[in-house]
Amino acid sequence: MSTYGLVxxxxVPDVEAGERLGEHIARFLADRPGYGEGVVYEVEETDEGARLSMNGQGVVADHKEASFFTDAPVGRAVICGDGxxxxxxxxxxxxxxxxxxxVYRAYVQDPELDPEPSTAARSITGTEAAAAAAALYGADPQRLLAxxxxxxxxxDQLGIIGSPFDPWLKIFDREWPEI
Incomplete structure (x- = not known):
């Protein structure tokens, strides 16, 4: 079973902003043949505003993540891309x-395989990146560095949908969305 996907x-500040962002990303993906199929999202009100959770089974970001957040509201986001x-x-x-x-981008692959060069070259890791990411969530940057x-x-969790991301998501007190 393939685990390709994007979460x-x-x-964001409020439900309306979350809906606008969700619609924007879904529309962007729908305009790319083969990428917009199977994209679902939901927006929930939280104590701090709202949370957009989006799941795109079979979707590959293809290094276009910046386009997801064109005119995004003030906020923070994590992206889990399974290749x-x-x-x-x-x-x-x-x-x-x-x-x-x-502010942070980590790429991990099976150590027995050759890295995908264009993806590996885009990594943003290390002390400064970990500190910037952790500051957005009030997390401990040492956990990212570890x-x-x-x-x-x-x-150890590669090939299991969602599971490889659990160590990162836990650092930021987030979970794989069940939508």
Missing amino acids: IVAD DEYGVVFQVWKLDPAGSEC LEADPSPVV
Whole structure:
């Protein structure tokens, strides 16, 4: 079974902003043949505003994540991109209508396979990146750095839908959405 897919969990100021963001991303993906099928999302009110949870089974971000957040509201987001046997990518984004920014991007693949060069080259890791990502969520950057040093908790779960992302999601007090 293929595990290709894309999950986005974004915290935004209110439900209306979450709906606009969800519609924008879904529309962007629908305009790309073969990518918009199977994209579902929901927006829930939270104590801090609203949370958009989006699941795109079979969707590959194809390095177009910045387009997801064009004119995004102020907020934060994590993106879980599962490239099946090619590995997984976990990203943390600072959302801003003036220009959203990926502050952290980790790529982990099966150590027995050659890395996918264009994906590996886009990694944003290390002390500064971990600190920036952790600051958005009030998390401990050392936990991110520990996963960078020993990615085995991620590698051990490759090939199981959602599971490789659990170590990262737990750091940010998030869960794989059940939508």
